[in-house]
Amino acid sequence: MxxxxxxxxxxxxxxxxxxxxxxxxxxxxxxxxxxxxxxxxxxxxxxxxxxxxxxxxxxxxxxxxxxxxxxxxxxxxxxxxxxxxxxxxxxxxxxxxxxVAQRVLLRPVPRRAGHLRIAVSYTSAAAEARIGGDLYEVVTSPGGVRVIVGDVQGKGLEAVETAAVVVGAFREAAHDEPDLACVSARLERALNRRLSGEEFVTVILAEIKDDQTVTLLNYGHPAPLLLRADGTFRFAEPPETAPPLGLADIGPQGPASYRVPLAPGDQMLLYTDGVTEARDRTGTFYPLGERAFLLKVPDPDAALEALRKDLETHVEGPLHDDAALFLLRYREPG
Incomplete structure (x- = not known):
């Protein structure tokens, strides 16, 4: 004017x-x-x-x-x-x-459980909503510390509802069932009552015991990243691929469980495909293995924050898919 x-x-x-x-x-x-x-x-x-x-x-x-x-x-x-x-x-x-829905669905996980230190980072692709279709939970049960990380097909409210079904079923089954196979069967039944058509959820279940081993059950989910105390890393690939939860007609027997060692000082990173499928402007996927050194930061929360910032730097902008990072550190005795 x-x-x-x-x-x-x-x-x-x-x-x-x-x-x-x-x-x-x-x-x-x-x-x-x-x-x-x-x-x-x-x-x-x-x-x-x-x-x-x-x-x-x-x-x-x-x-x-x-x-x-x-x-x-x-x-x-x-x-x-x-x-x-x-x-x-x-x-x-x-x-x-x-x-409020985010806090109910993905409530804060304990920073310590048994011999483990735990850190979580979650970034929703719908930044304004602050909630998405990725899920995680940790439960301390008589059989050990049990963890779930998953990714619901699709986005929006339907994905959030499905994630709530999986997390709710896991919280109950992880306390009651004797092994991961029984836990996954409970999850499959709960999902069959909710899903229809070709909807599915990729999930990885982990059970960490005091014998320095981790039992894994992988339903079509990205393999965990194992970072040893000496700095070497590898991906804990399952012996055979299996379809996600909700597609029992394709693989009615389900996946076979497998065990990997987790000694004091070792780390295991569970994550969703929003991490490894994030691309830069040239179409290059995020090289998670090459960035494993970022997890050497003493504080696990700071380590995940450094990895998250590096992921955002790689894509040079907001993520196009939800990204969950779940870090387990096996603590030294005492």
């Missing part, structure tokens, strides 16, 4: 810049509140009247048209501001509900 006033004073009444003063209340409706928009609208109307007097246009049709334009846009700006504030309040409520 200051620029329009200056140009109008310099150019004189022959050009007719007065209607451009309506840009002030128009832009104010995009960023300000009702009071701010009303104040800028009144200021624009006042400037229009003063410039009309200066240009001797108030008695002409151009002057009345300019004042009517500024007044009309100011009223429309107030209506737009009211609608925008209402939508912002509704969005804030939705975000609050999403945060």
């Amino acid at each position: 200051g620029a329009v006033t200056t140009v109008d004073l310099v150019a004189g009444p022959g050009v007719g810049f007065l209607p451009l003063l309506s840009l002030g209340p128009a832009f104010a409706s995009l960023i300000g509140g009702l009071r701010r928009t009303a104040a800028i609208g009144l200021l624009a109307l006042l400037l229009c009247v003063l410039l009309g007097l200066y240009d001797e246009l108030l008695e002409a049709r151009r002057g009345y048209t300019a004042i009517a334009s500024v007044a009309g846009v100011s009223v429309a700006g107030l209506a737009a501001t009211a609608g925008r504030k209402r939508r912002e309040a509704e969005l804030a409520n939705v975000r609050s509900i999403a945060e």
Whole structure:
């Protein structure tokens, strides 16, 4: 509005810049509140009247048209501001509900369980919602520390509902069942009551005991990354591939469990495909194995934060898929 006033004073009444003063209340409706928009609208109307007097246009049709334009846009700006504030309040409520749902579905995991130190990092592709289809949980049971990390096919509310079914079933089964095979059978039954068609969930189950071994059960999920105390790493691939949960018709027998050693000082990283399938501008996938050295940071939470930042640097922007990182460190005795 200051620029329009200056140009109008310099150019004189022959050009007719007065209607451009309506840009002030128009832009104010995009960023300000009702009071701010009303104040800028009144200021624009006042400037229009003063410039009309200066240009001797108030008695002409151009002057009345300019004042009517500024007044009309100011009223429309107030209506737009009211609608925008209402939508912002509704969005804030939705975000609050999403945060509560996130805490219920993916509640904070214990930092320590048995001989393990645990850290978790979760990044949703829908950053505003702060919730997605990836899932994780840890339960201390009589059979050892049991962990699940999974990824639901698809996105949106349906994926969140399916993730809630899997996590809820795991929390109950991990306490009651004698081994991972029975836990996975409970999960399969719970999913069969929920899923339809070709929907599925990739899942990896882990059971860590005091004998420095980890038993794994992999349902079509990316293999865990094992980082040894000496700095070497490998991916704990299953002996045979198996279909995800929810596709029992393809592989009715399910996957075979396999064991890997986990000595003091070793680490195991469980993750979802949002990590390894993240691409940079050239289409190159994120090289998780080459970035394993980032997990050597003494604090496990800081190690995962460094890995998450490196992942975002690789894609040079927001992630296109949910990414969950679940780090298990076998502590030294004492």
